[in-house]
Amino acid sequence: MASLELRNVQKTYGNAKVETLKNIALKIDAGEFLIFVGPSGCGKSTLMNCIAGLENITGGEILVDGEDISQASPKDRDIAMVFQSYALYPTMSVRDNIAFGLKMRKVPAAQIEEEVARVAKLLQIEALLERKPSQLSGGQQQRVAMGRALARRPKIYLFDEPLSNLDAKLRVEMRTEIKLMHQRLKTTTVYVTHDQIEAMTLGDKVAVMKDGIVQQFGTPHEIYNDPANQFVASFIGSPPMNFVPVRLRQQSGRWVAVLNSDQASCEIPLALPADEQWHARDVILGIRPEQIGLADGTGNGCSLRCQIEVVEPTGPDTLVFFSLNEVKASCRLAPDQAPRAGETLELQFDPHKVLLFDAHTGERLDQRAARAAGSGRLGVIEALPNGRTPGERGVPYSGRERSGIAR
Secondary structure, three states: OOOEEEEEEEEOOOOOOOOOEEEEEEEEOOOOEEEEEOOOOOOHHHHHHHHHOOOOOOEEEEEEOOEEOOOOOHHHOOEEEEOOOOOOOOOOOHHHHHHHHHHHOOOOHHHHHHHHHHHHHHOOOHHHOOOOHHHOOHHHHHHHHHHHHHHOOOOEEEEEOOOOOOOHHHHHHHHHHHHHHHHHHOOEEEEEEOOHHHHHHHOOEEEEEEOOEEEEEEOHHHHHHOOOEHHHHHHOOOOOOEEEEEEEEOEOOEOEEEEEOOOOEEEEEOOOOOOOOHHHOEEEEEEOHHHEEEOOOOOOOEEEEEEOOEEEEOOOOEEEEEEEOOEEEEEEEOHHHOOOOOOEEEEEEOHHHOEEEEOOOOEEHHHHHHHOOOOOOOOEEEEOOOOOOOOOOOOOOOOOOOOOOOO
16 A cells, blocks of 8 residues: 655646646545546646556656655556456466466565465456456456465555446446455556546545646545535536526625516525625535425525426436526435426425536635634525526636535
């Protein structure tokens, strides 16, 4: 096990004016499981290749246990990588594929046999050792690729989208296998994926990337409940967070958010400083589907009558779609609470769960307000004119300290 630190890592290809990686800075302790997650082209696989030594960085440092390995060759970094395509030798048996790296390092034959047996038992592939890769299923090939990495006992394991070639059922099974393996071995692991479910379920720490920038770095709980900006809030969560365009203005010394359906309206109180020029900003109000429920009649929170437009049963719950401020929104209900399309429901919104974003930059506004005096008065928000769309540009986030308020 080893710690891993990235200090302002940069990567530029040739004479390109745009950096592929822009000052990536984060650190994980020995034994932690780090996930890089983001859309295609965000730079996560490039960053993985730089850690492995398959690509050179153009700035910054990569440290393992405090030692700079940025200029070391791949074979000298003591890092093992599991590729998306498995990269198994088709003419070799499973046994020989697992043992290949050890043979290249001239490990004694008895020790190689011992390591192969250990890994095969750990991954439950003992019965497959004499088979060729062509005789294995996708999940079995993935286990062999993992076994080849495990046999080396490196300081750090790298996984580059290892489950993307598997069907949905097998992905769930292998995700559990990887989680169990990490719990048993406590190995330092870096894992790249575009699947936010994998990121949330596997990682001790998650780095959300976009355009070569780490938008936010933290635990899965922090990433989900306290996103740094609108991009993170939209990328993490399924179904995604609801984003409702609104404009702020002050009235009677209080700030409230006005939500309109096609049948009624309600006001959500917001803790914002009264001395800021909130009325001049175009704002996006965000709330997750599971934070909207059926009104319980207690009067807590904001309740609003909404006409249901679409109902999507998923099995364990039901997604219900309706309109807020002339944009589509959804909530998650239990199957026995599910309405029919066209019916009207009284829905309740928790004011403590509402997030606010700048419509042009995606910046979290309520985080900044919370870092201020913390005693602002409340005010009024009204809907933007129809047709306004939220900005999607992420705000760079260093990850060295986490800003925001606990929710």
